[in-house]
Amino acid sequence: QVHLVESGGGLVKPGGSLRLSCAASGFPFSDYYMTWIRQAPGKGLEWLSYISNSGRYTNYADSLKGRFTISRDNAKNSLFLQVNSLRAEDTAVYYCARGGVPTSINWFDSWGQGTLVTVSS
Amino acid sequence: DIQMTQSPSSLSASVGDRVTITCRASQHISTFLNWYQHKPGRAPKLLIYTATTLQSGVPSRFSGSGSGTDFTLSINILQPEDFATYYCQQSYNTPYTFGQGTNLEIK
Numbered sequence: 001q002v003h004l005v006e007s008g009g010g011l012v013k014p015g016g017s018l019r020l021s022c023a024a025s026g027f028p029f030s031d032y033y034m035t036w037i038r039q040a041p042g043k044g045l046e047w048l049s050y051i052s053n054s055g056r057y058t059n060y061a062d063s064l065k066g067r068f069t070i071s072r073d074n075a076k077n078s079l080f081l082q083v084n085s086l087r088a089e090d091t092a093v094y095y096c097a098r099g100g101v102p103t104s105i106n107w108f109d110s111w112g113q114g115t116l117v118t119v120s121s
Numbered sequence: 122d123i124q125m126t127q128s129p130s131s132l133s134a135s136v137g138d139r140v141t142i143t144c145r146a147s148q149h150i151s152t153f154l155n156w157y158q159h160k161p162g163r164a165p166k167l168l169i170y171t172a173t174t175l176q177s178g179v180p181s182r183f184s185g186s187g188s189g190t191d192f193t194l195s196i197n198i199l200q201p202e203d204f205a206t207y208y209c210q211q212s213y214n215t216p217y218t219f220g221q222g223t224n225l226e227i228k
Binding site: 004044045046047050059060061062063095097100105106107108109110111112113114 | 122153155157159162163164165166167170171176208210212215216217218219220221222
């Protein structure tokens with residue numbers, strides 16, 4: 001079955017960077033759009049970015065202001081999120097999720113368990 | 122950005138009850154509306170997509186309705202495992218946006 005496992009979170013100082021990863025298995029990864037979503041402590045879900053199945057197309061929430069970059073390696077069934085210039089308000093659990101049907105991202109049908117990013121001095 | 126507003130923000134109910142959660146979009150979104158269930162420490166789970174389509178494996182006590190700007194998620198005959206937070210999400214335009222969540226608690 002579909003399995004998504006995030007990694008790469010941790011404690012980082014303000015201004016620092018992290019590279020989050022999402023290992024995918026159980027489905028043809030290169031057929032599916034993928035996305036990142038986060039949840040800050042005590043808050044709701046916030047969509048961050050998606051990437052097309054080929055990696056050619058990406059889209060970001062305006063609030064990220066160019067600090068985050070989504071990418072993928074279809075040969076390794078992996079999704080990434082490079083997060084730079086981190087701020088306290090970026091503290092959150094970061095989830096990767098799969099688009100609901102091949103070559104589309106209109107809903108997110110499978111999610112990972114998330115990786116926690118804590119930004120603090 | 123399209124704003125999604127859920128009501129109520131929290132809800133207390135008993136096993137066996139029927140509950141309804143509403144979601145209103147700040148502009149027309151046709152049926153580009155999805156519902157998720159989220160339990161603490163767990164991966165969110167897709168329940169309903171395109172407003173009314175039940176995701177495979179989701180019990181039929183869950184149902185969705187609506188189009189345009191007003192949507193509802195209904196749960197018939199609440200089960201103990203249904204107590205969780207529920208989110209609506211629009212996929213009409215990016216940035217995709219979620220409602221603030223409805224916390225369904227046991228009465």
